[in-house]
Amino acid sequence: SQQGEEDPQALSIQEGENATMNCSYKTSINNLQWYRQNSGRGLVHLILIRSNEREKHSGRLRVTLDTSKKSSSLLITASRAADTASYFCATGPWGAGGTSYGKLTFGQGTILTVHP
Amino acid sequence: GAVVSQHPSWVICKSGTSVKIECRSLDFQATTMFWYRQFPKQSLMLMATSNEGSKATYEQGVEKDKFLINHASLTLSTLTVTSAHPEDSSFYICSATEGTRISTDTQYFGPGTRLTVL
Numbered sequence: 001s002q003q004g005e006e007d008p009q010a011l012s013i014q015e016g017e018n019a020t021m022n023c024s025y026k027t028s029i030n031n032l033q034w035y036r037q038n039s040g041r042g043l044v045h046l047i048l049i050r051s052n053e054r055e056k057h058s059g060r061l062r063v064t065l066d067t068s069k070k071s072s073s074l075l076i077t078a079s080r081a082a083d084t085a086s087y088f089c090a091t092g093p094w095g096a097g098g099t100s101y102g103k104l105t106f107g108q109g110t111i112l113t114v115h116p
Numbered sequence: 117g118a119v120v121s122q123h124p125s126w127v128i129c130k131s132g133t134s135v136k137i138e139c140r141s142l143d144f145q146a147t148t149m150f151w152y153r154q155f156p157k158q159s160l161m162l163m164a165t166s167n168e169g170s171k172a173t174y175e176q177g178v179e180k181d182k183f184l185i186n187h188a189s190l191t192l193s194t195l196t197v198t199s200a201h202p203e204d205s206s207f208y209i210c211s212a213t214e215g216t217r218i219s220t221d222t223q224y225f226g227p228g229t230r231l232t233v234l
Contacts, residue, residue: 035225040207040228040230041227041228042120042122042209042225042226042227042228043160043209043211043225044225045222045223045224045225048222088159088160102148102150102165102213102221102223103150103162103165104150104162104223105162106159106160106161107159108158108159109159111157
């Protein structure tokens, strides 16, 4: 089964509006990370939230984590056309030492389109 | 910030040939590198974990004889797709960590390599 499932699959908004993307996962995690991917490009790390944290901010980004519900959300405030991209959540396993080190499981992603 | 490069950015090859993709950490030493595969409009799937100086660890279902990984130095890992076939066409992305081996190490991703096998 897929770890890190996201919704919506696609989101289309106007510039200036807020964008919220959600991610759910199935197993225990050590941390959850959000990445952005512009079309045909590599991934850019946005933010990491540890399993003992509930909320984290970085610029226009706000991430929440609810480990009881195994879910996270990414909020982009005052969106810009340049925010148009795919956004992925990725989970790091609990107890990520040894052979599990660094292994990230990615969600299916949300395609965000911000119209000027 | 830490930069990871990949070369080539895209490659087209004939079925049956082998293709080598390089992943380099430009301004840091990467004891661990990861190779992912991404099909169009899909997520990234981890193929293997590459540790400098040792054999790569492959994920279940990934053929190690088909996807040869070499991590000969702290700044370079290579993925060779041997005897490529059209179904190997995909976007291959590498990532690297600075290797403090804690669970919150940031992975820095390369820009990806688009492989098309005719």
